[in-house]
Amino acid sequence: MSKPMNIGDVCTGCGECILACPFGAITIVGGKAQIGDSCRVCGVCEPICPVKAIVIKKSDGPQNFNDWRGVLVYAEQHEGKIHPVAYELLGRGQELAVTLGEPVYAIVVGSGITNAAEELVKRGADKVLAYDHPHLTTYRDDPYSQILTEAVKELKPSIFLIGATSIGRALGPRVAAKLKTGLTADCTSLDIDPQMKVLLQTRPAYGGNIMATIYTQNSRPQMATVRYKVMTEAKVDPAHKGEIVKKTVNPSTLQDRVKVLGFEPAKEQVSIVDADVVVSGGKGLGEPKGFELIQQLATALGGAVGASRPTVDEGWIEYRHQVGLSGRTVRPKLYIACGISGAVQHQAGMKTSDVIIAINKDREAPICRISTMAAVGDLYEVVPRLIEKIKEKKGSGTP
């Protein structure tokens, strides 16, 4: 947009920037480059310009944030049990903190959370803020966001990380807005910029087709919600010493404009769009009954069943399972395609999945080319063995 991006008179209209712009936002008007509405101010064009005509207006430069120190992790808990994403945040948080030479903090809000707080210390937190109150048993938008806001104002961490669960993604924006700071959603990678010492927050956009690295320029803390199961969990270290601070809950923070009338625990069945694991079947199943095997594998992995269009057209399975251009688009952590050749239309609905595994008799099937791993074989021989292995490991209790 015209505001932050300026093109100076020295512009020769050479067009180098047009080629460089990932958004096609630059055109030549009257022999000079002009930046249009689709500009996302990504800055790619600035260093490309041979005559240095493009200037991105920098704001007043990073302020002094020296009094903001430490990496704070929000430890979501359910009935006193910490959500594993918090351990992942502590894992990455420790590494970031070491780079910065700063401490790692955790904050836990709930009722009867003493054990949870101790667990957080074992997972590397140097200090745990515990807000324990009978009225805080389950997540409530108003009190939880109020408590986190006050805690952050008092503690002044330079970085504040929240798991991108449905609670985290509701809570994060509330807290960020109250704190008047930036928030980057659903990050998949976090790093420290070696020069500026700021948090580089990388996240997917456009359905995972592009990645953007973002930083928080002129406010603190630097806040990000972080996708579950991308970072490595902090190891348990019973010898790690940390302080548990039992915070008094200010009664005014307990006010809640919203009243809970009821809660219905989720049924086992997961929808394919939300599932972390999708196991799909195609015409290679040979018959409708084949989906029973697909369901077994999906159940063993805690996932949902997907299907290719031909199987739905044949009436083997309901439409709500269909993955692809004319069905649902899914982006699970794991997609297993059994007996699916992988037409372009099917790929359009699943190719941004984190890990793709194909089981197919035909090694030339298109799906094999886009898969992380393609196993060439008969799914009726491979899948039952795979289910056995998964169940075996589950039964023996080893993680």
Place this chain on the structure above:
Amino acid sequence: MSVGLNIVICIKQVPETTEVEFDKETGRLKREGVAAVINPFDEYAIETGLRLREKYGGKIKVVSMGPPAAEQALRDAIAMGCDEGILVSDRVFGGADTWATSLTLAKSIQLSGSHDIVICGLKTTDGDTGQTGPEMAEHLGEPCISYVSQIIDVKDGKVTLKRNLDDGVETLEAPLPLIITVSKDVGQPRLATLRGRLAAKKAVIKTITNKEMGMNPKELGLDGSYTRVTKIFTPEPHAGGEVIEGTPDQLADAIYAKLKEAKIV
């Protein structure tokens, strides 16, 4: 509620497909022939608003922040049955992150009269953050309920509704006015009707610029944003097709090892 509900729906115009690809030679996003449409998640917000109006009466205002071309998205919403469209558009709004966007939207909603409920889609298909709704609620000082799956009733200045959490469904009661973001469970969005299309053609879209809002430009757009994009790149392609062969047992073992590596099992 004899006069019905004042409903505001926030929508965004996005590229029709997220299948944006980088052209390897030019390093540009391939955008040729990509149409701009209402963010698909926002269609569920529109559907929610239309159902509310059907049940309780009232009026639906659709608000969109974007370039002048976003006017078409507002017309499309009117074609689906909304009453009025407001385009929030000004050069100084450009380059906004979710903070600045939510602030601008909140101000323009305040400027366009009172509301009982503001409905947003869960997220957009381009930015994919889901933050604008909840942040806007903070700016408006109103409660926000995300992931709403069903509105049960609106009565005596209160709404009862259901929302999805990771581990189940909550039933909640909240006072009006409030902000909600809705999931796809609220119901399949309807198609535009012929009558709606005619109304959309004739509709006068009101534009709000910063002249009407009168905000400090430093609070808006890129200047008003706390976050900055420093780099945009294409994700690594899938570590190119490792194809394995062997006995069913070997294949199952290899797959299992992969699942372990990916922390699935």
